[in-house]
Amino acid sequence: MATVSVREVAARAGVSVGTVSNVLNRPGKVSPATVERVQTAISALGFVRNDAARRLRAGRSRSIGLVVLDVANPFFTDVACGAEDRAAEEGLTLLLGNSDENIDRESAYLDLFEEQRVHGVLISPLGEVGDRLMRLRARGTPTVPVDRQTAVHSFSSVAVDDVAGGHLAAEHLASIGRTRIAFVGGLQSIRQVADRLEGARQAVREHPNVSLEVISTESLSVLQGRFVGEQLRARDPVDRPDAVFAANDLLAIGVLQALSMLGDVRVPEDVALIGYDDIAFAAAAIVPLSSIHQPSALIGHTAVDLLLREATGGDDFVHEQIEFQPELIVRESTAG
Amino acid sequence: MATVSVREVAARAGVSVGTVSNVLNRPGKVSPATVERVQTAISALGFVRNDAARRLRAGRSRSIGLVVLDVANPFFTDVACGAEDRAAEEGLTLLLGNSDENIDRESAYLDLFEEQRVHGVLISPLGEVGDRLMRLRARGTPTVPVDRQTAVHSFSSVAVDDVAGGHLAAEHLASIGRTRIAFVGGLQSIRQVADRLEGARQAVREHPNVSLEVISTESLSVLQGRFVGEQLRARDPVDRPDAVFAANDLLAIGVLQALSMLGDVRVPEDVALIGYDDIAFAAAAIVPLSSIHQPSALIGHTAVDLLLREATGGDDFVHEQIEFQPELIVRESTAG
DNA sequence: CTCGTGTATTGAGTCGTTTCAATCTGCGGC
DNA sequence: GCCGCAGATTGAAACGACTCAATACACGAG
DSSP, X not given: OOOOOHHHHHHHXXXXXXXXXXXXXXXXXSOHHHHHHHHHHHHHHTXXXXXXXXXXXXXXXXXXXXXXXXXXXXXXXXXXXXXXXXXHHTTOEEEEEEOTXXXXXXXXXXXXXXXXXXXXXXXXXXXXXXXXXXXXXXXXOOEEEBSOOTTOTTSOEEEEOHHHHHHHHHHHHHHTTOOEEEEEEOOTTSHHHHHHHHHHXXXXXXXXXXXXXXXXXXXXXXXXXXXXXXXXXXXXXXXXXXXXXXXXXXXXXXXXXXXXXXXSSOTTTTOEEEOSBOOTTXXXXXXXXXXXXOOHHHHHHHHHHHHHHHHHOOTTOOOOEEEEOOEEEOOGGGOO | XXXXXXXHHHHHHTSOHHHHHHHHHOGGGSOHHHHHHHHHHHHHHTOOOOHHHHHHHHSSOSEEEEEESOTTXXXXXXXXHHHHHHHHHTTOEEEEEEOTTOHHHHHHHHHHHHHTTOSEEEEOOSSOOHHHHHHHHHTTOOEEEBSOOTXXXXXXEEEEOHHHHHHHHHHHHHHTTOOEEEEEEOOTTSHHHHHHHHHHHHHHHTOTTOEXXXXXXXXXXXXXXXXXXXXXXXXXXXXXXXXXXXXXXXXXXXXXXXXXXXXXXXXXXXXXXXXXXXXXXXXXXXXXXXXXXXXXXXXXXXXXXXXXXXXXXXXXXXXXXXXXXXXXXXXXXXOO
């Protein structure tokens, strides 16, 4: 199984390598008869372009990298789909990396993408990666955080106002008369989590009779949610919060499973529950889940847009921070 | 922003390019003092290896490609996570491509992966790709279908016995006394769908009083399921099936939403409902969803295993077909 | 002082594609 | 028959890391 290169195609078609390259990339520049002959040679030999070689020559690849916190979270796959669609319009491929809330994996993906000389990097950051991204960009790889980088105007970014979202959620819980709210989420180092908590704190401050308890988790998964739910269920009802605001829907669904599967804690009667992200499964949950909606696909779409602008813009380029507003979706889990 | 190459690092460190390469790849072969000097030069210049160049030389990349039918389906992200973990153990990267049940995109990803000279390709195929995969392999890219390639022993493959799964589901519906079963799924060209239907047909044949209606969908999404659910709801109750077997959980959840959101068709009293895949959200559905469980992460894990064996095995290599058995999970949606 | 041994380092050649200045070809106009 | 022009084709150089045969060097033994 000899590896076939342009050279062999050229020989077989009786033309030069330059012509083969032209057939591949600019068929218009080559006479129809020659195109025909070259095409025949290509399929006869089963020639497949070597991407590494063309990229080496080109200096940069035709793909963009996206690092997300958790591929198992539908919110991020939605973002990825939006990004992929927009990228495809430009003939770019999306490479999806899953940091899985692990800082080493996040770092490994950034390394990988840089070595691959990707067109640009989109990242939903786990920790403090500002410096890292600066360096990346300085070496020529534009970067767009999909996140709220407070007060950092040196990047373009796309984000949802998570403080506002957190406020919406907690305010809603207060508005239906709940007074002991628990915020469930972690890691605190994830800005989305910190901001949602901050928003909730602000809302609670506006209601003197409402208190906020913070329950930290190790990750934002269904499993962690179930774990917290079980702890809540085990508590004396007097000590139990009457409302839970989970930092995302996965956690909320986990909490919901633990509370209501065994039927002794009723949602929303005993505990009202609200999540965040409004994933497709929230509406179909055992108790349809109230949530904070984010335009996930649009976020991905916009992030790629910004990245492209960033890549073409010159030195005096003005970075754009786009921020979407979250939206409260009320369902049964916070009814009454 | 000059692009730094090994040559410049070598110059700065006062050594040859060969030595720099050795520091990068076989630090043991180089004296500690030299390693030190080279490392310093590398970080001073911000040198980043050019992956394209090394791959060109190496002939093959350190990644494997995975093409799935739908990233938005948690089943596939679970498979991907399993595959990624196993790949990471070998120092390989997983590239995730989403065909989105679109044959052109599937084809485009196969092209892309071949051009990238990936280590191997894992694919959950949409249509008939046997020929395509044969060619791929003939040119040196091993391939493992994550699918049941009936009677094709020329590939290693990993799959779940979908006929058995379909049988389990339909048999279960019959066993709880349902007689008018509707199978909801499509496209028929997807082997998983066809096999599940076939299994259901077999089960129904064993029960003379049970009938099977087939409702085709255009894809396997929540939206399509909701669409079908609305049609069912609109039917005269006499014409309505008393059980629905959906080809996957997304469809089932869609059907469930349409039937029960408006409260006039009760699940399982009026219509029993069973899905397939047992995704994490099935257990948390508004009516906890019965389903057919598949060991998703293990599937991904095993697929990578097989791929690695395929890649190292010689010509007399015996392809292995691994088939997992599905498992019935009964929840409320088929209670009574 | 020479030889042998083993370790450290060198650097030209290679991978396959693209680019682009140079060359070729055919043809109409004069 | 010659000139000029446009379109088609050519082929060598370049991209950057890796390999490996060759070389340099150090040191101990004889």
